[in-house]
Amino acid sequence: MFGEIIKGLGTTLKHLFMPPVTIQYPEQKRPVRTRFKGRHELKRYDNGLERCIGCSLCAAACPADAIFVEASENTDEARYSPGERYASTYEINMLRCIFCGYCEDACPTQAIVLEHNYELSFYDRASAIYTKEMLIVDVPVNGRATPQVVEPGVFTRSIPDMENPK
Amino acid sequence: MAINTLSQLAVYSLVVGFIMTFVVITGFAYTTLLERKLLARLQHRVGPNRAGYIPIPTRGGKERKLLGGFMQPAADAVKLFFKEDMTPVMVDKWTYFLAPIITVIPAIFILAVIPWAGFVPYITPEGRDYFAIAPGINVGVLFILAITSISVYGVVLAGWSSNSKYAILGGIRASAQMISYELAMGLTVLVPVMLANSMDLGVIVEGQRGMWYLFLQPIAALVFWIAALAELQRAPFDLLEAEQELSAGFTVEYSSMRFGMFFLAEYMKMIIFCALFAVFFLGGYRGPFVDQVPALGFVYTALKVFLGLCVMIWIRASLPRFRYDQLMSFGWKVLLPISVVNFMIVAVMIVLVEEGVLGF
Numbered sequence: 417m418f419g420e421i422i423k424g425l426g427t428t429l430k431h432l433f434m435p436p437v438t439i440q441y442p443e444q445k446r447p448v449r450t451r452f453k454g455r456h457e458l459k460r461y462d463n464g465l466e467r468c469i470g471c472s473l474c475a476a477a478c479p480a481d482a483i484f485v486e487a488s489e490n491t492d493e494a495r496y497s498p499g500e501r502y503a504s505t506y507e508i509n510m511l512r513c514i515f516c517g518y519c520e521d522a523c524p525t526q527a528i529v530l531e532h533n534y535e536l537s538f539y540d541r542a543s544a545i546y547t548k549e550m551l552i553v554d555v556p557v558n559g560r561a562t563p564q565v566v567e568p569g570v571f572t573r574s575i576p577d578m579e580n581p582k
Numbered sequence: 583m584a585i586n587t588l589s590q591l592a593v594y595s596l597v598v599g600f601i602m603t604f605v606v607i608t609g610f611a612y613t614t615l616l617e618r619k620l621l622a623r624l625q626h627r628v629g630p631n632r633a634g635y636i637p638i639p640t641r642g643g644k645e646r647k648l649l650g651g652f653m654q655p656a657a658d659a660v661k662l663f664f665k666e667d668m669t670p671v672m673v674d675k676w677t678y679f680l681a682p683i684i685t686v687i688p689a690i691f692i693l694a695v696i697p698w699a700g701f702v703p704y705i706t707p708e709g710r711d712y713f714a715i716a717p718g719i720n721v722g723v724l725f726i727l728a729i730t731s732i733s734v735y736g737v738v739l740a741g742w743s744s745n746s747k748y749a750i751l752g753g754i755r756a757s758a759q760m761i762s763y764e765l766a767m768g769l770t771v772l773v774p775v776m777l778a779n780s781m782d783l784g785v786i787v788e789g790q791r792g793m794w795y796l797f798l799q800p801i802a803a804l805v806f807w808i809a810a811l812a813e814l815q816r817a818p819f820d821l822l823e824a825e826q827e828l829s830a831g832f833t834v835e836y837s838s839m840r841f842g843m844f845f846l847a848e849y850m851k852m853i854i855f856c857a858l859f860a861v862f863f864l865g866g867y868r869g870p871f872v873d874q875v876p877a878l879g880f881v882y883t884a885l886k887v888f889l890g891l892c893v894m895i896w897i898r899a900s901l902p903r904f905r906y907d908q909l910m911s912f913g914w915k916v917l918l919p920i921s922v923v924n925f926m927i928v929a930v931m932i933v934l935v936e937e938g939v940l941g942f
Contacts, residue, residue: 421901424900424901425896425900427900428624428896428899428900434626436623436626436628437626438626438628440628
């Protein structure tokens with residue numbers, strides 16, 4: 417018995433002199449994997465138009481019922497997205513979301529993507545609801561902010577011509 | 583400083599007692615930090631390093647931090663004091679409130695006889711052989727054994743008064759364990775007592791002038807250490823507060839500073855038992871140049887206590903918990919026979935040496 421005890425004590429003593437593996441979190445962040453499913457982002461096209469067309473397929477696909485979408489009509493004087501409609505309200509309740517990524521799969525325009533931000537904490541339930549303003553990405557450098565005034569008859573298709581998967 | 587009257591003696595004891603209690607309570611706080619830090623390092627972690635640090639100024643560059651987490655005990659204390667102090671409805675009120683106090687007081691009592699240093703001219707009055715709260719008690723060892731037996735009451739009463747099955751199971755385990763291991767400990771403590779021919783702890787320390795009793799009696803030292811771990815309910819004998827099965831044993835119904843008092847008693851007893859081990863087997867306050875500079879005794883005692891604490895934490899990090907039947911059979915069938923046989927051999931040897939049959 418004492419042999420094993422000495423052996424065990426020796427093992428722990430050996431480990432005392434190894435460097436700790438702790439990552440000092442707030443100062444030192446570990447990069448996540450490329451396919452990590454973190455907080456959602458609503459993407460834009462290069463010209464600044466929103467990808468989301470307000471179809472609610474993500475809300476339908478959501479198993480946790482976390483997404484709420486309300487669509488409104490686009491006009492050429494105030495165009496948010498290509499096609500007929502855009503999401504005037506887009507809310508995700510982060511307390512309900514289980515980060516399964518079904519919304520991402522359901523989206524016909526690849527508007528919603530689960531990105532790499534995992535620092536989601538709130539002081540109350542109301543602030544756990546992320547609105548469209550919080551979810552949507554910034555306007556790209558060459559694009560214009562929405563709503564845009566566009567020439568009639570250009571953005572008639574709501575779903576772009578898809579490229580083949582690479 | 584000469585002390586003549588009884589009142590002067592009382593004042594001396596009170597002052598020293600206050601200082602020692604204060605030092606040991608501070609020591610308790612930093613023992614918790616030492617345990618957390620060392621345990622963390624043994625498990626490849628860093629341990630608490632947020633509460634308080636000493637910034638090292640660097641020219642530009644990254645700010646460097648020294649002693650990260652040294653205010654953690656203060657943060658813990660503040661947390662404990664400000665937590666809600668809940669009293670469950672069904673508890674036996676008086677016993678429930680008394681139990682933590684009964685646990686803490688014996689732990690402080692044992693401090694009275696421990697010699698922290700030798701005769702220090704400007705602190706210890708003439709006629710006192712060593713620095714302690716009550717130096718020169720000629721039954722010091724008996725006093726310690728008596729007081730450690732009392733401290734089991736606090737645990738048992740806490741378990742019983744909580745009116746909870748986990749607590750009572752923890753309390754029952756504690757009483758059985760402490761009584762079993764007290765026997766082995768009492769018998770091994772007799773070995774240094776016989777070697778020094780005195781129950782006065784100061785005389786025991788002075789008896790180790792030539793050689794530490796650790797080298798003279800390694801078996802007794804080992805048995806004392808194991809029994810002390812069991813007495814303290816430290817790992818691997820911590821099955822009265824086994825988190826996995828009893829959630830927290832006898833402390834389960836306690837909260838806030840009442841829980842903190844059990845914690846306090848446990849860590850103070852850790853320090854005290856390390857000091858006792860130093861006194862019995864590691865030559866107490868004795869060390870190089872202690873005859874020329876008696877105040878060095880404090881440093882040596884502190885060093886030995888620190889070493890003992892580190893070993894306790896190291897053992898906690900290494901060994902799994904004993905099963906209850908293993909604990910009992912180990913105590914009664916292994917430790918007790920070893921200590922009895924060892925005790926008898928030492929007694930016979932001492933007689934033989936004194937009669938001149940064996941010469942050293």
